[in-house]
Amino acid sequence: MPSLPRPASGPGSRYTARAATTRTRPRPRTNIAALSHILTNRDIWLARMLHEHRVLTTHQIARVAYPSLRTAQRRLRALHEHAVLDSFRPLTQTGSAPEHYTLGPTGTALLAAHAGLETSALGWRPNHTGRLAYSPSLGHDLGVNDLLTRLAAHTHTTPNTALPLWLSERSAARRWGDVIRPDAYAHYRDGNHVLPFFLEYDTGSQPLARVEAKLTGYAAFTAATNTRPALLIHTCTPSREQALRRRLADPARNLKLHVATASADFTTTTPWGPWWMPLQPGAQRTTLTHLAGQWTGLSPAAGLEQTDADTLLTLPVPPLPPVHRRAGS
Structure with missing residues (x-):
């Protein structure tokens, strides 16, 4: 069976680049209370996803949460401006890499407030994005x-x-x-x-x-x-x-x-x-x-049940956002 072409960079390639640039933020960090009237359930879901999975590219976010790449880019830029998200763009051998998004300081405060915890409980630090950008993993x-x-x-x-x-x-x-x-x-x-x-x-x-x-x-x-x-x-x-x-x-x-x-x-x-x-x-x-x-006899792994020790930040995050619309809608 013929194989699919290997991408020049990113997942599946032979080359993984290191971070080269981070996007500047034109406005100061926003207090989460001031964002309560503009943040959607999908925005909060995305913050949870980034806390869970650490880093997602524009294309990865777009394919699971938005009807088009342009719509995703527009909303992600807005969330970045309010420091809900942080981002960096790796250097690649050819062409340009997509923006790589991580959880920002306002997003961290938002998740902590939703979980009824102090921000420190999330383990977020000012060098969070830089550490991910240059991580060997x-x-x-x-x-x-x-x-x-x-x-x-x-x-x-x-x-x-x-x-x-x-x-x-x-x-x-x-x-x-x-x-x-x-x-x-x-x-x-x-x-x-x-x-x-x-x-x-x-x-x-x-x-x-x-x-x-x-x-x-x-x-x-x-x-x-x-x-x-x-x-x-x-x-x-x-x-x-x-x-x-x-x-x-x-x-x-x-x-x-x-x-x-x-x-x-x-x-x-x-x-x-x-x-x-x-x-x-x-x-x-x-x-x-x-x-x-x-494969007969398959069964889900043990240890998936919710316990009294779980919080919003330890419960599984749904892979798709709430009230997700199908592609093209």
Whole structure:
């Protein structure tokens, strides 16, 4: 099956650039009380998304929350001016990168007020955006978020599909960090088929032995909780995917894990498509829907129930904004 073209930069590329510029803010920080008459539920949802997932590009935000890129850009600029959002634009080898948005100081105060907490409880610092812009994990984080925002966008334009749950790496670590630390956890539904899955977004920076060692943790999790989500491993190159498949095939079978792999050459724009290959001899690439249908015994991970210790900031953020309209409306 032919692969899709690899992008020149960003998620799925071989090159991850560092931040070059940050957008200047023409007005001083705005008090959150003064914004109460202009901030929408979607704005507050976006602030929660950025607190949860740390950084999202203009295109990632537009595809899940706005009818067009221009509409998204206009609203994001307004939120940036009021310091609800902060942003930076990375330097790329060719062309220009989209704006990368993070949570701003006013947005942090807004979320703290909604949760009834002090701003310090969110862990936000004045150098928050700079640390993300120059983080060595920026490309990894963008890749995870690109994969899941494309999946979420697909569900709001495709009948009978949904992405009702998407947890970030940080939220997953808060729930299961003593056993496993996936890069994301999500539920994908298509009709009667539901695929609960952990995601490992492999950039090739870890030795194969370290990736193999993670399987033991996932097996321990399923045994301890009597739940069985799937494990999807996404790689950045076909050669890395083949190396992982050779290394992980026997351990996955012995540990009785449901594992499938894919490469960015296939999943660049359609992660729900027929690009996932179960980790078993003679397997063919198939869709997420078919994975859910062929793997019997799948069940959502334990530890998703709300507890008295949860606040607005620890509860899962819906992958789509409230009262979302379908694309083109």
